[in-house]
Amino acid sequence: MASSSSSGLTFKLHPLVIVNISDHYTRVKSQLSLPPSLTSTSSAATSNNNNNNSNGGENNQNPPPRVYGCVIGVQRGRTVEIFNSFELIYDPSTRSLDRSFLEKKQELYKKVFPHFYVLGWYSTGSDAQESDMHFHKALMDINESPLYVLLNPAINPAQKDLPVTIYESELHVIDGVPQLIFVRSSYLIETVEAERISVDHVAHLKPSGGSAATQLAAQLTGIHSAIKMLNSRIRVLHQYLVGMQKGDIPCESSVLRQVSSLLRRLPAIESEKFQDDFLMEYNDTLLITYLAMFTNCSSTMNELVDKFNTTYDRHSRRGGRTAFI
Amino acid sequence: MNSVEGLLTQIRGLSSTASDVLSLQNVLKQADESLHAESTRLLPFLDQLDPSKHSLGYLYFLEACTAGPVTTESASSFVLIIARFISSCVAEQIRLAPDKFISVCKRFKDQVLLLEEPLRGVAPMLTAVRKLQSSTEHLTTLHPEFLLLCLLAKCYKTGLSILEEDIFEVDQPRDLYLYCYYGGMICIGQKCFRKALELLHNVVTAPMSTINAIAVEAYKKYILVSLIHHGQLSTSLPKYASGVAQRNLKSLCLSYMELANSYNNGKIADLETYVQANMEKFGSDNNLGLVKQVVSSIYKRNIQRLTQTYLTLSLQDIANTVQLNRPKEAEMHVLQMIQDGEIYATINQKDGMVRFVEDPELYKTCEMIEHIDLSIQRLMTLSNKLTVMDELISCDPLYLGKAGRERQRFDFDDFDSVPQRFNI
Numbered sequence: 001m002a003s004s005s006s007s008g009l010t011f012k013l014h015p016l017v018i019v020n021i022s023d024h025y026t027r028v029k030s031q032l033s034l035p036p037s038l039t040s041t042s043s044a045a046t047s048n049n050n051n052n053n054s055n056g057g058e059n060n061q062n063p064p065p066r067v068y069g070c071v072i073g074v075q076r077g078r079t080v081e082i083f084n085s086f087e088l089i090y091d092p093s094t095r096s097l098d099r100s101f102l103e104k105k106q107e108l109y110k111k112v113f114p115h116f117y118v119l120g121w122y123s124t125g126s127d128a129q130e131s132d133m134h135f136h137k138a139l140m141d142i143n144e145s146p147l148y149v150l151l152n153p154a155i156n157p158a159q160k161d162l163p164v165t166i167y168e169s170e171l172h173v174i175d176g177v178p179q180l181i182f183v184r185s186s187y188l189i190e191t192v193e194a195e196r197i198s199v200d201h202v203a204h205l206k207p208s209g210g211s212a213a214t215q216l217a218a219q220l221t222g223i224h225s226a227i228k229m230l231n232s233r234i235r236v237l238h239q240y241l242v243g244m245q246k247g248d249i250p251c252e253s254s255v256l257r258q259v260s261s262l263l264r265r266l267p268a269i270e271s272e273k274f275q276d277d278f279l280m281e282y283n284d285t286l287l288i289t290y291l292a293m294f295t296n297c298s299s300t301m302n303e304l305v306d307k308f309n310t311t312y313d314r315h316s317r318r319g320g321r322t323a324f325i
Numbered sequence: 326m327n328s329v330e331g332l333l334t335q336i337r338g339l340s341s342t343a344s345d346v347l348s349l350q351n352v353l354k355q356a357d358e359s360l361h362a363e364s365t366r367l368l369p370f371l372d373q374l375d376p377s378k379h380s381l382g383y384l385y386f387l388e389a390c391t392a393g394p395v396t397t398e399s400a401s402s403f404v405l406i407i408a409r410f411i412s413s414c415v416a417e418q419i420r421l422a423p424d425k426f427i428s429v430c431k432r433f434k435d436q437v438l439l440l441e442e443p444l445r446g447v448a449p450m451l452t453a454v455r456k457l458q459s460s461t462e463h464l465t466t467l468h469p470e471f472l473l474l475c476l477l478a479k480c481y482k483t484g485l486s487i488l489e490e491d492i493f494e495v496d497q498p499r500d501l502y503l504y505c506y507y508g509g510m511i512c513i514g515q516k517c518f519r520k521a522l523e524l525l526h527n528v529v530t531a532p533m534s535t536i537n538a539i540a541v542e543a544y545k546k547y548i549l550v551s552l553i554h555h556g557q558l559s560t561s562l563p564k565y566a567s568g569v570a571q572r573n574l575k576s577l578c579l580s581y582m583e584l585a586n587s588y589n590n591g592k593i594a595d596l597e598t599y600v601q602a603n604m605e606k607f608g609s610d611n612n613l614g615l616v617k618q619v620v621s622s623i624y625k626r627n628i629q630r631l632t633q634t635y636l637t638l639s640l641q642d643i644a645n646t647v648q649l650n651r652p653k654e655a656e657m658h659v660l661q662m663i664q665d666g667e668i669y670a671t672i673n674q675k676d677g678m679v680r681f682v683e684d685p686e687l688y689k690t691c692e693m694i695e696h697i698d699l700s701i702q703r704l705m706t707l708s709n710k711l712t713v714m715d716e717l718i719s720c721d722p723l724y725l726g727k728a729g730r731e732r733q734r735f736d737f738d739d740f741d742s743v744p745q746r747f748n749i
Contacts, residue, residue: 280687300708301711312723
């Protein structure tokens with residue numbers, strides 16, 4: 001159902017909404033299927049990549065459950081900003097929406113966030129379906145043009161973008177019959193400082209909790225991936241600049257200005273003294289690693305020798321006492 | 326003869342695929358007796374077989390041929406045949422009958438020595454070693470034979486190439502002792518005293534249930550090389566040396582221990598008198614050359630001791646302290662040591678002063694980084710291997726039985742927590 005929307009609205013989505021939806025889905029899924037080999041499921045919000053796979057032995061016969069809820073936010077002019085969300089009780093088979101629950105929730109949220117109002121609804125699944133239209137129409141009495149936020153809970157490691165799509169409804173004439181269909185819209189992610197911190201925290205969460213070794217490894221991995229990404233982005237810029245120099249790409253002064261300001265912020269020390277100090281520090285670190293390896297190896301060797309001597313030395317130390325009796 | 330003919334056709338027929346070769350091996354094992362019975366008449370049959378294709382069959386025939394006593398005339402022909410066989414045989418087929426291959430190569434070595442041309446045997450033996458070993462970490466019985474030939478032929482460099490490899494698997498303990506002993510001698514010949522010390526140390530500390538002559542000889546050389554290289558001898562063997570070695574070795578090498586003692590005192594005159602007194606003893610052990618090197622190294626040791634006390638010293642003073650005759654000799658010694666990298670100093674020729682400096686290595690270069698990185702990698706592989714061995718021995722019932730027995734028991738509570746006997 002998806003051609004792109006023509007309403008001209010800009011959508012801004014906050015991470016809190018995504019985390020809420022994924023949390024809702026995870027909870028429902030883990031509560032539904034309770035196999036005996038259930039390992040501890042993390043019902044807490046998972047990272048931005050929406051790893052909704054919480055159960056150990058999930059039986060693949062049941063289709064994953066769908067969850068429904070409302071999204072709330074503000075619309076200022078042409079910008080629609082979705083701040084928060086809450087859950088709803090909806091039964092797709094009977095198509096009954098619990099209205100009283102919805103109204104109660106609306107009241108509560110109105111007290112806390114007076115500016116927010118219901119902008120639309122969310123659900124999970126891989127694609128928008130026909131049956132969703134009913135829910136959509138049901139919400140139309142609260143908001144005349146609601147949004148539909150769809151989260152795809154399937155984990156796809158090859159996918160780089162967020163599996164979140166926002167649909168709007170438009171009246172199109174199909175086969176002579178005016179019908180409401182879903183059309184896809186683009187969106188941006190907007191974060192408040194608090195959200196950025198919590199998302200960062202969740203992204204670095206490691207399951208084993210943390211002896212010093214895993215923490216160090218986690219920190220170094222983080223730095224490593226950050227540097228790798230910086231490196232690849234700079235390469236892209238470099239190629240772009242080379243292309244511009246050759247004349248393949250039209251010259252744009254604004255982009256050039258931005259690139260030059262970025263480059264001035266990068267450290268670019270090439271002096272002799274820097275090389276010296278850098279190599280000396282590098283060497284020191286390597287030497288310490290070498291020393292650590294040595295100590296490790298020596299201690300293993302020591303234990304091995306002790307065991308060997310115990311096993312094979314005929315006149316070994318008869319240090320231990322015999323039985324007490 | 327019919328059986329031999331039949332055997333020949335079978336060999337020719339069954340040498341193509343791996344499964345065929347296995348069945349051929351069974352056939353050959355059964356026919357081994359009959360082959361040995363006709364050993365003298367087998368030589369002409371060898372021409373009918375191709376060593377590169379029918380290696381296994383050829384090996385059996387060859388082994389039977391060479392089983393008898395060897396004369397000088399037959400030795401030269403056999404040497405040619407065996408050398409050609411070794412260079413063209415197929416490694417996989419050979420490894421199916423390693424003991425036969427080893428005995429053939431040993432006879433090859435005997436024949437080469439009989440002809441008094443050890444140099445002819447070096448290259449074929451090297452090929453034989455490479456074909457027999459399943460990996461470069463594997464020590465076969467042929468390694469010490471090869472090193473012996475290198476020693477007798479005085480081509481030490483070829484021997485050194487084999488010694489560079491790390492060994493992790495050994496077939497027979499005697500192989501290890503001989504390999505390390507000969508290897509130590511080769512390194513001494515090439516003046517790589519560090520590696521020689523390492524190899525001789527291996528012999529001395531190898532596990533042994535009774536004292537053996539190889540270890541005693543190796544310990545004598547070990548003392549001498551340790552004095553030359555380090556300037557001192559550690560008086561006790563490390564704890565991983567076998568108990569047998571720790572108790573008996575020193576008493577069997579008394580004169581060498583005395584030599585080490587007088588070396589430590591630092592007085593050259595005493596050392597020389599002692600050496601003169603025991604000349605035949607050292608000579609009978611073929612260690613005279615080493616002993617002479619020990620005596621000349623005492624000068625180096627004394628000069629090195631000076632670096633720890635003085636910052637600058639005149640050549641005359643050096644000559645006096647070290648008991649050399651003229652400052653010219655002192656200058657020569659110091660120059661040699663600077664070139665070898667044993668001390669760091671500068672000689673000022675105008676006023677005859679020597680200034681001792683620190684090690685100028687700043688550890689700032691990329692080469693040093695690579696060097697350290699390589700060392701770390703090697704250490705990591707070694708550490709992994711050690712961990713594996715440690716786990717293996719922890720599960721060894723022999724170890725667990727002994728470890729359990731030695732546990733102290735104080736009360737009834739932990740009485741049966743450690744099993745004393747394993748019935749597996």
